[in-house]
């Protein structure tokens with residue numbers, strides 16, 4: 001066995017509390033190396049005749065990526081503490097692996113050889129709000145969703161959809177417009193809206209805040225926003241706002257004060273100024289988001305600023321009853337701030353959802369003390385490379401997806417924010433080279449996967465657009481211009497996800513090897529959904545992965561039923577075709 005590939009470390013995705021009584025343990029081995037892995041585990045203080053007493057739990061191979069297998073076991077330690085190690089076997093040898101290295105047989109004179117999960121403290125369990133698991137998000141870029149009150153139009157606002165979006169043009173989207181289309185969103189079936197920033201700012205995207213306590217006047221006022229939240233809640237739709245705390249905008253009065261008064265400004269420590277006077281060229285001599293001079297980085301270590309931002313976090317929850325915060329550039333802000341932020345906002349409403357914008361591996365933020373989820377861009381990349389761009393093989397896709405799953409605890413995966421695109425990326429249909437067939441496969445995968453899917457406004461009706469700002473076109477409301485078939489298809493998937501727990505976020509996912517096409521199942525004790533997808537233009541046949549003799553299969557999309565008359569069932573898929581079949585056990 002390749003010992004160098006064997007890896008475990010407690011208190012992260014390899015060993016964590018799933019709930020107040022259950023531990024999950026993972027072990028990494030070289031791919032296709034070990035043939036069985038057993039968890040050796042016991043209470044650290046349980047000795048008999050000076051011999052440590054342990055039991056053995058079989059681990060199952062849960063994920064496999066390009067190089068490794070990940071073995072998994074679930075254990076409920078009676079006294080909520082555990083020492084543990086692993087027994088790995090293949091045809092050649094059996095070895096024991098613990099914190100102090102490798103052994104031939106399990107040592108029993110001392111538990112110091114083993115890994116330690118000291119105590120399962122309830123306060124440390126990662127817990128996202130219960131409602132999140134069943135949420136289907138819809139992302140709205142407020143300037144471009146709907147213009148419901150033209151009296152609020154910013155100066156020079158253009159006619160809705162009359163021209164392409166640029167970094168600086170305005171079309172007058174507002175809250176009234178959103179309110180008027182809430183029935184459309186209810187009908188679509190989504191039950192959470194993520195709004196990009198709505199606070200007073202300079203630009204059309206509002207990521208350059210002027211006042212965190214005010215609504216941008218082009219969107220409406222506080223009364224209208226209150227009404228919007230109420231109308232959403234009436235329809236069981238949650239509301240999440242964007243908190244831009246990494247940086248302020250250029251016209252944030254405190255930054256203006258520093259520009260004007262330099263070192264004499266009482267706000268100079270609210271920012272990271274490298275030298276006075278401030279200058280922007282050739283690059284700013286103060287820290288910024290990227291190298292953008294109009295986005296000076298805020299110093300969250302400054303107590304006054306920190307308290308101000310924590311007040312902002314609380315204010316919109318307390319006064320407006322919002323349900324979530326999406327945190328912009330979350331990974332560039334210190335962890336201590338986010339721990340305080342979590343405590344502050346959850347003290348007002350304990351089931352507020354906290355979503356960090358992080359595009360990379362995010363385990364340090366997902367330990368239960370900071371965020372409930374991150375924007376799952378690694379999922380996005382894998383899905384687009386496979387379904388939209390045809391850049392990777394089925395095998396590579398499954399490996400990538402399983403790599404993402406293996407990077408986090410199961411309870412974190414269950415609330416991962418799975419997006420296919422956003423206001424920062426080209427529209428999915430454009431990435432699909434405008435193939436609606438490919439787009440449908442993407443939606444089907446996203447909406448049947450573990451986590452919480454998010455639909456970027458307009459993707460459901462087939463809008464196109466390149467990278468920012470191309471992806472920020474005005475929403476198309478003329479039904480003749482909308483792709484009604486795609487809209488109907490999206491609605492159908494959302495309704496299946498809501499109706500069947502197994503289709504949605506409560507089923508175990510398993511991927512199968514195939515010669516062609518993608519095959520996976522979602523199942524619980526009562527039923528299994530089988531998903532067969534063909535991302536190629538040629539027709540294929542896929543053999544279903546289970547013995548279906550005498551079982552009745554239901555086509556989930558059409559409701560048609562048929563009985564399987566042999567144990568081996570093949571489905572024929574047209575180019576870019578798919579089948580979703582349900583089997584009761």
Ligand code: ARE
Nearest residue numbers: 167205207244289290292328329330357359423424468469
């Ligand atoms: C403008 C221009 C862009 C230009 C950019 C940088 O339009 O063409 O690339 O400036 O000079 C907001 C606006 C943008 C605006 C930007 C700056 O929405 O239109 O862009 O402000 O004025 C990284 C960060 C991530 C960030 C993305 C954009 O890690 O946090 O870059 N996303 C948030 C928001 C944005 C917002 C800001 C931050 C700033 O969602 O909308 O931009 O408030 C790799 C990297 C990632 C990187 C990602 C995308 O994967 O590893 O770290 O994300 O690519 O570039």
